[in-house]
Amino acid sequence: MNSAKKYVVGLTGGIGSGKSAAAEIFRALGVEVIDADALAREVVELGQPALSDIAAHFGSGILTDEGNLNRAALRKIVFSNPEHRSWLENLLHPLIAELLQHRLNAAKSPYTILESPLLLETEQYKLVQRVLVIDASEETQIDRSVRRDGSDEEVIRSIIASQIDRLERIQHADDLVTNEESLEQLRENIETLHSKYMRMVT
Template identity: 50%
Template sequence: MFIVGLTGGIGSGKTAASDWFAAQGITVVDADVVAREVVMVGQPALLEIAETFGHWVLQPDGTLDRAALRQHVFLHPQDRQKLEKITHARIHVAMAQQLQAATSPYVILVSPLLLESGKAGLSSLCQRILVVDVPEEVQRIRAGARDGQTLESIDRIMAVQIARTDRLAQADDVAVNDGELTHLYQQLRVLHAQYLEMSRDH
């Protein structure tokens, strides 16, 4: 299986890019989507999170209060490690299952933290790394408009993510998303053709 890892900082447009690939019939395995799936009501991870942190992490309907938990682990780094211990292995197993089930010529593996774990992380599964890149100021504006988060909260997220220069240094391919989506899509069309060719030779 030929796997293209897709990453980028918060507000860069990873979802816009992955949605475009999906529209071309390419299987997309998204770490954020899988992370939500493994903590759905009825999943063992949700029960373990509630037992570890307390039932304040649950909303009245029993679903995970993701915003409250995200805020908590940003303020308490030691609890971030506890959360990752509960979720990471389950996320990786679920992603591996989805990758194995893919039938498209190649697969897009989306993760905002694709490069953060080094050679032992998700990037080790990928034959190519595609970075969706925007200037940091654009990231802040887009993320604030989309999520309604404060600039302080966005800056904390960006501080956890790999530096933009380091991300670009590890990229095999870069798609610049600092303007209209049509400009992004033009770049993705070229890359899609290249990936189809590479997947045939893989």
């Protein structure tokens, strides 16, 4: 567990559940949010050793003309092939965990949010004292994801299938927000939780 001085709430949910929208609301309330996805992008930026390893493993077709990672191409490969996905996770997860710990240690707000889609699938859950799950039906997840990034429905379904089962995720929740309604309703729910967390840490 993390030290008592650093109270960390793990924020997770499936693709298209609204966890990023929830994270933005926490940010607006003055809470520091560490985004595991952003750190995952950071460790594969141009010039990083991990990017060279990925290109060597999957071939140069995984790179854009500028030499950056082609995320759409990589996503198609790893979410349709468990062995490729496992190789990539074994490469990236330790790098991301090290960076996460560094950022959490540097956080200054009364409590910190660790936003991660893979909080429960990786050992990131060991960094948090509490788990907040943002939940939405699979139909809602698919609809939001397709509208948000124009992703192929089949790709979204394969990502959902690769993530922890929705009901299992809910079972790990200390706090659960069902996000099927408006952004305003989500904001009200997050503000209520923020007040609760502030009472817990002060």
